[in-house]
Amino acid sequence: MAVKPAAPGWTTPADVRTASLRVWNSGELLRALILPSDLHPRRRPLKRPTATALRTDYARAAAWAEMWNPAPRGCQLEYVSVGANTIGANTLPGAAVFASAADEIAFLGLGREAARFAELAQQVAGLDVRLDAWSLRRPLELLRHGNDALTAARVAIWLAANPAPGMYLRQLSLPGVHTKFVETHRRLIDDMVATLEPGRPLAGKNYARRHGFLAAPDRVRLRFLDAAQAPVPGMTDLEVTGAAFASLAVDVDRIITTENLANFLALPPAPRTLAVFGGGYGFEGLREAAWLRETEVLYWGDLDTHGFHILDQLRSHHPHVRSILMDEETLLAHRDFWGREDTPTRAALSHLTPAESTVYADLQAGSHQPSLRLEQELLRWDYVLARLP
Known part of the structure; x- marks a missing residue:
């Protein structure tokens, strides 16, 4: 006949191990090896069978006591007498005691x-x-x-x-x-x-x-969507330092910024328009470009929490920046391409429009799908072309 398991609530060696592992995972036991503390000896009281349990289910109570025989390595047991006034005195483990951090570590088998x-x-x-x-x-x-x-x-x-x-x-x-x-x-x-x-x-x-090291300057990649405005005939795609970009003062009416290289390269020709590429949070080169204040600036980012975070950062330097293709309509029109954002941001953003804030809040809350992400390069190109300003 199989021995019954311990009744729920009676402390087992596994329960004590779980408690000691929590202490190990806090680093406390390892710290105590170098800098002894007053936390040892550590006494862990054991919830044990009562006199009633001994009378009504002695086999289960005896099996529980046998779990503690012999005492686990590194652990000393304190014993108590139970049932002396009812069924006769029974000696049961009452507490597990670890004399030192080293003993508790030995109990865990992590010596x-x-x-x-x-x-x-x-x-x-x-x-x-x-x-x-x-x-x-x-x-x-x-x-x-x-x-x-x-x-x-x-x-x-x-x-x-x-x-x-x-x-x-x-x-x-x-x-x-x-x-x-x-x-x-x-x-x-x-x-x-x-x-x-x-x-x-x-x-x-x-x-x-x-750390005071020299660092390569921030760089900005540009595409003149109006070939007539290229600095040199045929030189429509070039890269400059952030400092150079800040001093360019390009004579354009509109700038489209995007964080996806494929979309940056695929943007169609447009009069007096400049495309700017910055991967992820890589728009540092735009911050000091004061001449952008006199130019229409559009931002096209991923429809995820980080896309709106980048927009918020860009708008903190250039408040007039306008987002494109980052609305609920675009999100819902591309359900087949929804993906997952691995580490959504919970940042409080203060530079979004009410409509943008609603989409951002929905993404954070998982209103449509948990950790939803729609990458901008997955948008249908006919959809994009129909909605580019």
């Missing part, structure tokens, strides 16, 4: 990981003792990155000592460090730099500039 963390923390502190604080704050991150954390620490120490390198990021020459490593571990490196230099500002989208 090897803890030893690796202690080794890494010692090596990080050996590079710069100030990074000991980072190891205590991010113990699981240190364990996850392993040797890469040591490399990142060397980069962070160099960046802290050289706040204005005056060279390009690709010229950084440190043993075992290449540009791709820095780009892949930017957040990790910045977190360490912030520990080494608490007051150092680390804002800005451009990582190289943020």
Whole structure:
């Protein structure tokens, strides 16, 4: 005959393990290995069978007690007497006690990981003792990155000592460090730099500039949809720096900005019209172009939350920007092409029109479909041509 499982609510070793795993995942147990705290000994009371349960379902209660025999590794059990005044005294586990963080780690079977963390923390502190604080704050991150954390620490120490390198990021020459490593571990490196230099500002989208490196200038790609306005006959498609674009003052009546290269290239000829391409959030070059204030500016972006976020940013510099093909009609007319936006933004946008705000709110709320995205290049071209201003 099979033994009945423990009654719902009676604490099992698996329940205690779940509670200890939460502590491990908070980093607390690893921190305690380096900096002992007053959290140990830790006592976890066990919900156990009552005298009534012993009387009515002794087999189930006995099976529960057997789960705790022997006591799990790293764990000491406190026992209590139950049922002395009714069915006779029965000794049952009443609490699981972990004398130290090391014992609780042993209970979880994570001793090897803890030893690796202690080794890494010692090596990080050996590079710069100030990074000991980072190891205590991010113990699981240190364990996850392993040797890469040591490399990142060397980069962070160099960046802290050289706040204005005056060279390009690709010229950084440190043993075992290449540009791709820095780009892949930017957040990790910045977190360490912030520990080494608490007051150092680390804002800005451009990582190289943020750390005082020279950076390639922002670039803007242009297409003269009116060939007669090309600076040189036949030169209708060209790229200039953002600074050059700001000083161009092109004599056009209208500018169409789009973040999709295929659509940028496919825009049809139009009198006194200039097309501007900027991938994703890449419209920085337009911000300083004061001459745009005297020109009609149209923005054509994806129908997703980030498309409206880009529009909002562009309009914060040029309030007269008008969106095209970013309305509910266009969205509903292309149901067959609806996709999914992986990481929708929840940003509060203050530069949208009421109609745009409604579409943005619907996308955030998933009113039509959760995480809905309609990429602009998927719009039917006959539909686009019929609605281009």
